[in-house]
Amino acid sequence: MHFSIPETEVRSDENGSTYVAYNIHVNGVLHCRVRYSQLLGLHEQIKKEYGNNVVPAFPPKKIFTLTPAEVDQRREQLEKYMQAVRQDPILGSSEMFNSFLRKAQQETQQIPTEEVQLEIYLSNGQKVKVNILTSDQTEDVLEVRMLFCTHTFHLVSHSLVQTSLTSHGAPDVRKLQEFELPYVSITSLHSPDYRIVLRKSYWDTAYDSDVMDDRMGLNLLYAQTVSEIERGWILVNKEQHRQLKSLQEKGSKKEFIRLAQTLKYYGYIKFDPCITDFPEKGCHVIVGAGNNELNFHVKLPNDQMKEGSFKVTRMRCWRVTSSQVPVANGTANPSSPSKCDVKLELAFEYLMSKDRLQWVTITSPQAIMMSICLQSMVDELMVKKSGGSIKKMQKKRLNGTFQRSDSQQTVKSPPLLDSPDPSREQVVKLSTKLSSVSLRGLSSSNSASDISGNEFHGNYAFEGIGDDDL
Known part of the structure; x- marks a missing residue:
């Protein structure tokens, strides 16, 4: 944070x-x-x-x-x-x-402590309501919602999501933290464009099995998966789309999720188009976070599209910086004070080859969220490296007793998938490599193979990783 x-x-x-x-x-x-x-x-x-x-x-x-x-x-x-x-x-x-x-x-x-109804959404747009106190913290609200599905409780989280974008856009997502009050956070924004959404809070898809063991967890994961396919975060070709739709019609949610797990970019968060200085300054890029990496879809100045990945295990450190950028105020008087926008940048130092480090910068209003994704991926990797359990890391002790109320509404299935958008099918095929980071041309292939360059197997991985510059 x-x-x-x-x-x-x-x-x-x-x-x-x-x-x-x-x-x-x-x-x-x-x-x-x-x-x-x-x-x-x-x-x-x-x-x-x-x-x-x-x-x-x-x-x-x-x-x-x-x-x-x-x-x-x-x-x-x-x-x-x-x-x-x-x-x-x-x-x-x-x-x-x-x-x-x-x-x-x-x-x-200045919000007094009193009982209120808090609206919580699923990824498919379905809304449920929970009765809470305005002073209830994130953990308490999550416990109320997940009281009857203990497996899922340890592996899901509330996220604050901006929903004013188009259905295929990338919403601005951040995880609600233990130091904030969900009702106060959502109320203080004074905007109907934000909502609290229940999402999974881990990166390793192996934990999907634990979530799917619980009926409500299965429904939550299923709704999120369908939403991310429709949004274009998960790439699906026509044949895969046909198989997924058939599983939907049969009500085979587990099989639907297992098929989705094999698709490219399953479990990734995609961000809005932004600017990067890699491989050249001023390149337009769409960044995705998942599978312990930042994935780049880069548009070069010559309009070529390339793809590449930066593994978190090869990032020495990263930082988020902000600066004030003047914007035109539309007045004719040049002496009038101009307004300023905040410019956010995420920069990370990356091990391009065994002996070469390079800084890569992303200029994006969502730079802080990208940093949070990096930190949570590193935290998860470090826990696993030390022999710990991600469930224990995320587990919170259940406190108190809660009444079952209308918060335990049945999670409805999302509508069947629409036909895939042909504009999302990539047809350009290039093979240029840049250093040890492979920026390959985009194609219609949905292979989930690793597209990063030569893996470095020294003890450098994880050294200095953290948010010491944040």
């Missing part, structure tokens, strides 16, 4: 006294406003619980009123502090830190 404090505000308290509020953003969206004294209180609690040696440096108190320059300096210091705490595996996952952020989020949005 990308924590930042890009701005401050001068606000008034209930007594009329003014104070500086620090706006904490998560993934580029305002999460909460806090005072310096609140963060200092959190810091003191963390010190008391974990000791001085674990806690990162905190900006000191000042006797006199801060100048604007000092306020900005403190803002930068607090931003680094929040990033350091979040990235620490112990502090960042502590209930102390997460409960602080949840409380601050609720106070910032």
Whole structure:
């Protein structure tokens, strides 16, 4: 997760006294406003619980009123502090830190604790409702929804999805975190274009079998698979489409999913078209995340289309950066202040060959989500490498008792697949290779074979992988 404090505000308290509020953003969206004294209180609690040696440096108190320059300096210091705490595996996952952020989020949005109905969607657009408290955290809401399917509970998650795009577009997806309140998060966006969607929360398709062992889990995975085929995320030729439709008509959901697992880009998330500097500056690219890689469909300046993959095991590190880009304000007065857009970039350092590292940059409004995908893939790989279980990593302890309500509605099957869009069938065939990353021409083949270049088998893999620059 990308924590930042890009701005401050001068606000008034209930007594009329003014104070500086620090706006904490998560993934580029305002999460909460806090005072310096609140963060200092959190810091003191963390010190008391974990000791001085674990806690990162905190900006000191000042006797006199801060100048604007000092306020900005403190803002930068607090931003680094929040990033350091979040990235620490112990502090960042502590209930102390997460409960602080949840409380601050609720106070910032001024939403009282009360019982409400929260709408949760499936990938096929079906809507279910759950009765929750506005102060219920993500885990609590997920428990209510998944109370009667314990296998699925550990392998699914809520995602906040922007749904205003076309049916074949790539929605803006992010996973709801343990430090936020789902009802407050969705309400604070003040937009009908966002909804909470239930999706699987793992990358290794081997876990599909665990999900399919449960009836509700099977329906959830089936709905998501159908949706991703219709959206064009999973490539399907005419014969495969015919087989899938036949399985749908028979109601053979497991067989439908197993066939889909053999198709190209099953389990990938696709992002909106964006810009990359690989293999040349200014190339248009569609990025997909899945199978422990970032997949590129690149349009070169000469209009050739090529495809290639960057394995996360060959990424030394990555970073997300943001900058302000002026945009024309449409006024005739050149002296008028211009508005600015935020430009986001994901850059990763990649092992192109045994002795050659190269930075690759993607310019996209969804750069933070791409970074989150990379981190979650690495986390999953590291757990498996250490002999652990991804289910144990994701498992949350079930707390409390919940009443079964209309949240346990039957998950309906999605409609039958439409005929494949012929415009999605790729017909260009090229074979140019660039370094050890193969950018091959797009074809109508749906082979799921690995398209990355020569695999490097040294101990370099996983070295330095992380979000240390985030």
